[in-house]
Amino acid sequence: xxxxxxxAAFVAVLSTVMVITRFNVIHxxxxxxxxxMAMAVVFFILGAPFAAxxxxxxxxxxxxxxxxxxxxxxxxxxxxxxxxKKWLTPSVYIGPAILSVLLLGELIYIIYEGExxxxxxxxxxxxxxxKTLYGPxxxxxxxxxxxxxxxxxxxxxLGRQKKKVTHRFLKQTED
Amino acid sequence: MSLWLIPALPLLxxxxxxxxxxxxxxxxxxxxGSGSVGLSAALTFALGYRFISSSASSFHIKAWQWMDINGxxxxxxxxxxxxxxxxxxxxxxxxxxxxxxxxxxxxxxxxYARFFAYLNLFVCSMLTLxxxxxxxxxxxxxxxxxLCSYLLIGFWYAEEKNGYxxxxxxxxxxxxxxxxxxxxxxLFQQFHTLNIQEVAAQxxxxxxxGSETALIISLLLLGGAVGKSAQLPLQTWLPDAMxxxxxxxxxxxxxxxxxxxxxxxxxxxVIFELAPDALMIVGIIGAVTLVLAGFAALTQFDLxxxxxxxxxxxxxxxxxxxxxxxxxxxxxxxxxxxxxKALLFLAAGAVIxxxxxxxxxxxxGGLKNKLPVVYWTFLIGAGSLAALPLITGGFYSKDxxxxxxxxxxxxxxxxxxxxxxxxxxxxxxxxxxxxxTFFGKENTPVGHxxxxxxxxxxxxxxxxxxxGGFIELPHTFGHVTFFSDFLKPILPAxxxxxxxxxxxxxxxxxxxxxALSGVGVAYYFFIYKPDQADELKSSAADLHSxxxxxxxxxxxxxxxxxxxxxxLSNVNKNDVxxxxxxxVVTVANWLNRILAYTQSGILRWYxxxxxxxxxxxxxxxxx
Amino acid sequence: MQVxxxxxxxxxxxxFTLGLIGVLVRRNIIFMLVCVEIMxxxxxxxxxxxxxKWTQADGQVMFIFILTMAAAEVSVGLALILQIYHQLxxxxxxxxxxxxx
Numbered sequence: 001x002x003x004x005x006x007x008a009a010f011v012a013v014l015s016t017v018m019v020i021t022r023f024n025v026i027h028x029x030x031x032x033x034x035x036x037m038a039m040a041v042v043f044f045i046l047g048a049p050f051a052a053x054x055x056x057x058x059x060x061x062x063x064x065x066x067x068x069x070x071x072x073x074x075x076x077x078x079x080x081x082x083x084x085k086k087w088l089t090p091s092v093y094i095g096p097a098i099l100s101v102l103l104l105g106e107l108i109y110i111i112y113e114g115e116x117x118x119x120x121x122x123x124x125x126x127x128x129x130x131k132t133l134y135g136p137x138x139x140x141x142x143x144x145x146x147x148x149x150x151x152x153x154x155x156x157x158l159g160r161q162k163k164k165v166t167h168r169f170l171k172q173t174e175d
Numbered sequence: 176m177s178l179w180l181i182p183a184l185p186l187l188x189x190x191x192x193x194x195x196x197x198x199x200x201x202x203x204x205x206x207x208g209s210g211s212v213g214l215s216a217a218l219t220f221a222l223g224y225r226f227i228s229s230s231a232s233s234f235h236i237k238a239w240q241w242m243d244i245n246g247x248x249x250x251x252x253x254x255x256x257x258x259x260x261x262x263x264x265x266x267x268x269x270x271x272x273x274x275x276x277x278x279x280x281x282x283x284x285x286x287y288a289r290f291f292a293y294l295n296l297f298v299c300s301m302l303t304l305x306x307x308x309x310x311x312x313x314x315x316x317x318x319x320x321x322l323c324s325y326l327l328i329g330f331w332y333a334e335e336k337n338g339y340x341x342x343x344x345x346x347x348x349x350x351x352x353x354x355x356x357x358x359x360x361x362l363f364q365q366f367h368t369l370n371i372q373e374v375a376a377q378x379x380x381x382x383x384x385g386s387e388t389a390l391i392i393s394l395l396l397l398g399g400a401v402g403k404s405a406q407l408p409l410q411t412w413l414p415d416a417m418x419x420x421x422x423x424x425x426x427x428x429x430x431x432x433x434x435x436x437x438x439x440x441x442x443x444x445v446i447f448e449l450a451p452d453a454l455m456i457v458g459i460i461g462a463v464t465l466v467l468a469g470f471a472a473l474t475q476f477d478l479x480x481x482x483x484x485x486x487x488x489x490x491x492x493x494x495x496x497x498x499x500x501x502x503x504x505x506x507x508x509x510x511x512x513x514x515x516k517a518l519l520f521l522a523a524g525a526v527i528x529x530x531x532x533x534x535x536x537x538x539x540g541g542l543k544n545k546l547p548v549v550y551w552t553f554l555i556g557a558g559s560l561a562a563l564p565l566i567t568g569g570f571y572s573k574d575x576x577x578x579x580x581x582x583x584x585x586x587x588x589x590x591x592x593x594x595x596x597x598x599x600x601x602x603x604x605x606x607x608x609x610x611x612t613f614f615g616k617e618n619t620p621v622g623h624x625x626x627x628x629x630x631x632x633x634x635x636x637x638x639x640x641x642x643g644g645f646i647e648l649p650h651t652f653g654h655v656t657f658f659s660d661f662l663k664p665i666l667p668a669x670x671x672x673x674x675x676x677x678x679x680x681x682x683x684x685x686x687x688x689x690a691l692s693g694v695g696v697a698y699y700f701f702i703y704k705p706d707q708a709d710e711l712k713s714s715a716a717d718l719h720s721x722x723x724x725x726x727x728x729x730x731x732x733x734x735x736x737x738x739x740x741x742x743l744s745n746v747n748k749n750d751v752x753x754x755x756x757x758x759v760v761t762v763a764n765w766l767n768r769i770l771a772y773t774q775s776g777i778l779r780w781y782x783x784x785x786x787x788x789x790x791x792x793x794x795x796x797x798x
Numbered sequence: 799m800q801v802x803x804x805x806x807x808x809x810x811x812x813x814f815t816l817g818l819i820g821v822l823v824r825r826n827i828i829f830m831l832v833c834v835e836i837m838x839x840x841x842x843x844x845x846x847x848x849x850x851k852w853t854q855a856d857g858q859v860m861f862i863f864i865l866t867m868a869a870a871e872v873s874v875g876l877a878l879i880l881q882i883y884h885q886l887x888x889x890x891x892x893x894x895x896x897x898x899x
Contacts, residue, residue, distance in 0.1 A: 005801045009809045016813055016836055020820035025828055032832060039813075039839060046806060046850040051842075051858045058865050063835065063872050070876045071828065074883055087825045096779075096822030099786050100815045106793045107811040117803040119850040124858060132855035133862065140859075144866040151870030158877035776895030778830075782821055 005045045012038035023084040025071050029064055036060040047123040178236045178253050181218050181263060182302035184211045189295035196288030205278035208291030212274050212298050216267035223260055232256060232664045235308065246367060254308035254371070258665045261506055262305040262438060265513045269430045270298045272632035276521050277422040279628030280528065284420075290330060294426065297323035301431050305438055310359050310369040313439075317355070317403070320432045321348050327427060328419040340418035347412040351402015355439075358395030361388070375445040382449045393446050393453035396439060397460075404436030404490050407464045411728045413487055417479040421524025424479060429486050429516035434509050437493045441502055441666060448500065454585065458498020462580075462593035465491030467726055469600035473607070474722040477534045478523050481608050484725070485560060486516060488597060492576050495594060499586050501579035502666035503659040508572040510658075511643050515559035515569055518636035522553040525625040525633070526612060533619055536608060541617035549625065550613050552633040557609045559640045561602035561694065564687035568644025573598065575649065578682050584670040595689055602693025610701040649679065806847035814840035827882065827891045831875050838868045 015035040022028035036059045043052035133141060188211030192204065199207070226234060233256040241249050255263075274294060281290050300319025307313035329341030363369050365388060366377045382389045400406070405413035416428050427433070440447060440457065447454050465488045472484030489512045496505035526542060526549060527534060543550050559569030577598065581591035647658035659668060700708040712719050721727055773784070817840060820833030842861040849857015879889070886893050 002801055005805070009805070012809065013812055013816070016816045019836065020816060020824070020829075020833060025826070028829065028832065032836070035836070036839070039843060042806075042809065042843065043846055045801065046846055047853070048846050048850060048858050048861075051846055051861045054862065054865055055839075058869060059835070059839065063869060066872060066876060067828065067832065070879065073880065074889070080889075084826060088823065093819070093823035096783065096786075097819055099783070099790065100819045100822065103786060103790050103793070103818065104811055104815040106790065106797065107815070108808060109797065110793070111804050111807045111811065114804075117851050118800045119803045119806060119847060121800060122853045124849065124853060124855050128855040129858045129862075133859050137859050140863060144863055147870050148866060151873045155873040155877040158874065159880050777892050778894075779822055779825075779891065786818065786822070 001045060005042060008038045008041035008045065011035075012042065021088075023081045023088070025076060025080075026068070029068055029071075033060050033064055036064070046119060047121070049123065050126045050129050177218055178222065178234055178255055178306070179238045181215045181222070181267065182253070182299050182306060184215045184218075185295040185299040185302070187211060189292045189299060192288050192292035192295065196292060199288060201282075201287060204288045204291055205274070208295055209271060209274035209278060211295055212267060212271045215298070215302070216271045219260075219263050219267045222255070223264060226255065226260060227661075237308075241311070247363070247369075249309045249311035249369060251312060252308040253306040255306065256665050257662045258438075258441060258506065259305045261510060261662070262434075263302055265510055266298060266301050266305065266431050269513050269517050269636070270294075270301075270426060272635055273422050273426045273430075273517060273521065276425075276524075276629050276632040277420075279626055280422055280524060281420065286330065290327075290420070293323055293326045293330070294422075297327065297427060297432070301435070304435055308371060310362065310371060310374070313371070314356070314359065317399075317435060318352065320427070320435060321345060321352065321403075324348075324416070324427050324432055327423040328416045330419050330423065334418075337418040340412075340415040344412040344416045347409050348402045351399045351409055354395050354397075354402070355399025358392050358399065361392050361395065365392075371442060375443070378446050378449060384449055385451060386449060389446055389449040390453055393443070393450040394456070396443055396446070397453060397457060400436030400439045401460065402436070403439075404433050404494070405487050406436065406490065406494055407460050407467070410464060410468065410487050411725065411732060414480050414483040414725060417477070417483050421479070421520055421527060424482070425517045425520030425524070428483065429520050430513040433486060433490055434493070434513070437490065437497065437505055437509055440494075440497045441506060444497075444500075444502055444666060447497075451585070454498055454500065456498075458495050458580075458585070458587075458590055461491045461494025461496070461498055462590050462597075463491075464488070465495065465597040466593050466600070469597050469604065471722050471725045472604040473600060474719050476536055478527065478536050478539070478608065478612065479520070479534060481536070481604060482516070482519055482523060485519075485601065485604065488601060489516065489560070492573060492594065492597070495580055495590060496576045499580050499583040499590060499669075500667075501576065501583055501669050503662045503668070504572070504575040504579055506662060506666070507647055507658050508576055511559065511568040511572040511640065514636055514640040514643055515556040518552060518556040518633060518640055519560065521629070521633055521636070522549050522556060525549045525629055526553075529621050529623050529625065530619045531622050536611040538618045539612045540615040541613070542621070543613045545617075545621045546624065548630045548633060552637040553613070554609065555637040555640055557605045559644075561605040562598060562686065562690045563602075563694070564683075564690060566641065568640050568642070570687070570690070571644040571647060571649070574683055574686050575647070577686050578649070578679055579669055581682065582672055582678070584672060586672065595685070598686060599689045599693045602690045603697050606694045606697035607701055610697060614702060615705075649683065803847060803851050806850070807844060810840045810844040810847065813837075813843065825891050826889050827879050828889060830891060831872065831879065834875075835868060835872065838864055838871075 012035050015031045015038060018031040019028045019035060022031065036055055040052040040055040040060070043049075043055055188207050191207055192199075196204070222234070233254060235252065235254050237250050237252040239251050241251050274291070277290065277294065281287055284290065297320060300316045300323055302316070304313055304316030304320060307316060325341045325345040328344050329338050331337050332341075359369060362374055365381075366374055368374060368377075378389065402409045413428055413433065417424055419427075447457070468484045468487035468491060472481050472488065475481045475484060489508070493505045493508050493512070496502075496508060526539065526546065529542075529546060529549075530539060533539065555567070559567040561567075562570040562573040564570050577591065577594050580586050580594050581588065646655060648655040700711070724730065773780070814837050817833045817836035820836065821830050824830055824833065842864045845857045845860040845864070847857070849855065849860070882894055883889060
């Protein structure tokens, strides 16, 4: 099974690289789905089947679909791709890339400072997750509920197409 | 007991006039202003009668507790004894007469209500000063009279000169006030109380004669007295204070406020007696001041400045008396001086007003027949000031000082000689003023003739000046000791030097002769041969201008104090300390400009900032 | 199914860094949002690894919370993107650098 982990990890990294380098948003999203799928495999290997299922359903399903809907609403054309090409020049990405690699170096250093452990011997199943979630973490669940509620209200409020209100006497000439 | 009403009534008057002064009809203003002081005067009489007829040595009343902090508990409490009774009698009664006089004198002035409000406030402060039972309340009154004198000297504030004079008076007396405040701090530190009676009792218990603390404290108190009473180092403000209206000069700069220093020393005489050196310094200051001010008065041509210098000189006599422990003689001279100096100032005010605000004596003359009431009352006042023998009150009070300065326990031949020279000079300049103003030919036509409202106070004061002298007569005639007996419980009598007793008549004869010869000299130079005076003046022009400027003290202080101060403030024009705070502002501005640059609104830069911060924090954690 | 824990965390770090690079270099707001999702996912992975190491359910619980948060964030974020596009007629994140009023 170790080999499965490495393959999945490799696929995840590769597809993520593809995500951040695509010029077309739809292409990037397709790679993102691949990346999430690979992550789901990793979760499964690490003994978290419930998390793997959620990853596929929520991330690869709901969230990505949501983004695609929005892109469709925005009606992006060929010019957008050209625009992206223009924006993504080496002078733009070289600095952030160096910084991020620095950060990665630090993270790796920290990871290898600690002791080595093997993981994934035991599956933590849905029942256990459910018991923990609705046991000690019940308050956090409530809070998450409120957060989602706020998200819905916020999204509705922000996403609503406002009618342009112009005063009778103060007609704006710009539009 | 209605003791508290005496200072409260003028305060009420001042309050009413300040708040409603603009709305009140003009007829009502002098009624309120004079009425409040008049009521105080009547109360003083009633209370004085009760005090004399009762056997109590003092009346005491506590209006309320002012503050109470860890044993320091000054109260607004009033203490009436013989000494303060004399003072409140003079303050309320002379004050009342001056108010009555002002009602006519100031009637055409725009600030009529303001004037009476200030006068009432002044009377209240002065009464608080002399009635206070503790030094804190006394200091309140002390500063109150300083404030009122500032307000009244600068009463005609539209003229810049008057504003300067007011500020000068305020600042110069402030020098003395600081010394007084230090003195009070030291007293409190020594005795943990500022109640005057307790301090006196404890000082007598704890200090021996000649103790160093007593010396320092009495010198500090003397500093305060010198400032308020315009004595030698701090006398320069008084001649300039003549910028105020004449009733102000009469009330503040002659009759009452300037004698606050005399009161202070008399009140704390227990401390001064424990420090004979300080007492001697008091005497020396008095003696030197009276001679210097006398010579300065000789050369003045402004009528009111002559009187101002004569005030300094007469207070010098009081200090001299205090210096030789002749306490009751000093207070007696204070009372007589208050009468005749108020009289002289009011009469001078009448003269000046009738001559269209002409102050120069050489432009006056021949007023004898034009203003008879003013002439006769002025003559009586001048006679008293010059101490003409037998008939004037001034003779009896000054003679006592002359005699005690020689024969008293602390007397000294030099004190006596200074007083004698002063007496001669006094009589010369007094009659010089008299002759120049009222005799000779008329130089300026008379305009306004004073009416009843101004004449009556003059006449009353003239009578008081004359009669007042007869309540204390020397051994040689009559031997009336009503005044000194009255003060005896408070102020001890003078111990005489032994073999002197028999010389008293000789001293009196000398004093009388000196006064008369002064008149003679004045007559010779200003009536008989006026040319001689001019010749004398031109032959000693330098000395003349030196005396005219009051011995050049103003110039000296300008060089010693004002110019170094101005120089220093010029050096430090852009406050050095300020630079520190300005640099804080500069750094804040600079940081603001840099940080504002980071607020570009571009989201990715912000994220970059977060990343750099994260990297640095992690690096720190790793190290 | 035995994998060294370091590899799990290593994968999480790499994915996180990739997401970060994405956020930093892309100017298109939709791309930035997507990259934030990648970063959140990487964080979730780290929790899963930790939970797996201790064989406790807490790691997965945390993952669920992160998921919830990501869903809410995406919905609000997309609504904002729509608004920005309507106002500015572009998806350029740098265009939204000034406030009005």
